Amino acid sequence: MTSRNFALSMGEMASSSSSNKKMKMVNDSRWSELPNLITEMIVDRLGFLDILRFGAVCKNWRSVFSEARRRRFHPMVLFEYNLQKGTFGFYSFEDKKVYWKNLEDRYPARHCVGSCDSWLVLSSPYLQNYFLLNPFTGARVECPYVNRPDVDVFTKVILLDSPIDLTTKRTNCYCTVVALNLFSTELNICRLGDARWTVLKMGHEHFLGSLVYFKSQIYTLSIHGELWIISLSGPKLRATVEKVLVQINLTIGLEFQKECYLVEAEDYLLMVIRIKRKSLKKQWIREYNLPDDQALFLGRLSSKIVSTTEYGGLQGNSIYFTDDKLLHKARVSEYPETGIYNIRSGIITPYRSFDLYPFDLPHIWITPSLK
Numbered sequence: 001m002t003s004r005n006f007a008l009s010m011g012e013m014a015s016s017s018s019s020n021k022k023m024k025m026v027n028d029s030r031w032s033e034l035p036n037l038i039t040e041m042i043v044d045r046l047g048f049l050d051i052l053r054f055g056a057v058c059k060n061w062r063s064v065f066s067e068a069r070r071r072r073f074h075p076m077v078l079f080e081y082n083l084q085k086g087t088f089g090f091y092s093f094e095d096k097k098v099y100w101k102n103l104e105d106r107y108p109a110r111h112c113v114g115s116c117d118s119w120l121v122l123s124s125p126y127l128q129n130y131f132l133l134n135p136f137t138g139a140r141v142e143c144p145y146v147n148r149p150d151v152d153v154f155t156k157v158i159l160l161d162s163p164i165d166l167t168t169k170r171t172n173c174y175c176t177v178v179a180l181n182l183f184s185t186e187l188n189i190c191r192l193g194d195a196r197w198t199v200l201k202m203g204h205e206h207f208l209g210s211l212v213y214f215k216s217q218i219y220t221l222s223i224h225g226e227l228w229i230i231s232l233s234g235p236k237l238r239a240t241v242e243k244v245l246v247q248i249n250l251t252i253g254l255e256f257q258k259e260c261y262l263v264e265a266e267d268y269l270l271m272v273i274r275i276k277r278k279s280l281k282k283q284w285i286r287e288y289n290l291p292d293d294q295a296l297f298l299g300r301l302s303s304k305i306v307s308t309t310e311y312g313g314l315q316g317n318s319i320y321f322t323d324d325k326l327l328h329k330a331r332v333s334e335y336p337e338t339g340i341y342n343i344r345s346g347i348i349t350p351y352r353s354f355d356l357y358p359f360d361l362p363h364i365w366i367t368p369s370l371k
Contacts (some may be wrong), residue, residue, distance in 0.1 A: 039060070077352070088101045114158060136369065173193040187199075228242075229241070320339075
């Protein structure tokens with residue numbers, strides 16, 4: 001149907017008789033009177049974005065939508081974002097479509113330094129402070145002000161819990177935030193609502209951009225191959241540290257670029273080392289097979305393993321990877337090194353159905369949530 005025909009059809013509908021209008025109102029009211037059991041069955045078959053639309057239909061459907069807020073949804077990739085204007089572009093693996101979200105300039109930011117489920121960790125463009133943002137709901141939670149001139153950039157931040165209490169819908173003051181600053185030898189830790197950050201001295205070690213929360217402990221990897229295991233306890237966040245030597249040499253030549261990822265799986269911690277010779281095209285070498293029903297989403301700001309049984313449409317035994325170059329290091333626009341690496345076949349295919357040149361921003365894995 002052309003746009004002209006569509007406009008004509010709308011005009012004909014608008015000039016319908018009053019009896020037709022009454023019939024339409026009756027039909028609409030019948031939709032709102034569907035039993036909850038039926039509407040719940042409908043919701044169970046909808047994806048994240050369709051559920052958002054579902055909740056806007058009527059009051060009765062909105063109540064069912066509230067229960068669906070606790071569901072887990074397909075991962076997406078945040079491929080385009082203007083942090084100054086609050087514009088976000090998402091690519092959905094569920095329906096292979098692009099969706100845009102505009103927060104109307106309410107949340108200007110400078111950099112994204114972390115992603116945990118549906119939350120982004122953003123730095124303020126004005127002061128030395130950070131805040132958490134759910135781009136799907138617009139919820140924002142402030143972190144303590146960083147009142148130290150020598151701490152300017154957090155390069156990796158993780159959350160140990162949800163920033164919002166699901167019962168009270170208020171800030172979860174028990175949510176702990178852990179930040180890694182690669183330009184120092186410290187971890188910065190706080191609970192939401194704290195007045196200041198707690199600084200954990202890490203000796204003279206320098207750490208790769210790996211930071212993960214696994215089985216109630218924090219894990220990070222030093223450039224010399226030491227795995228640091230940090231336990232937090234008490235209201236003042238006291239820390240105890242254990243070191244384990246990893247049998248791998250991470251001290252490589254300057255002609256190489258390297259990224260290290262620690263990823264939480266169900267019962268084990270997975271370490272992935274990504275090495276690229278600067279003068280050669282990047283290659284993947286198989287060292288370990290994932291189960292056929294698991295996919296690994298790999299990125300500097302967030303990494304996770306998901307079930308391809310629970311999330312249909314994803315490739316099993318595969319790595320979904322992003323280009324993890326830092327924005328300030330990119331001197332020229334280029335095609336991003338992103339894709340899906342099938343571990344068994346060794347074949348790399350694109351994970352998006354559209355061109356992304358020129359490449360300006362690192363992609364970020366994010367899992368939608370309405371919590």
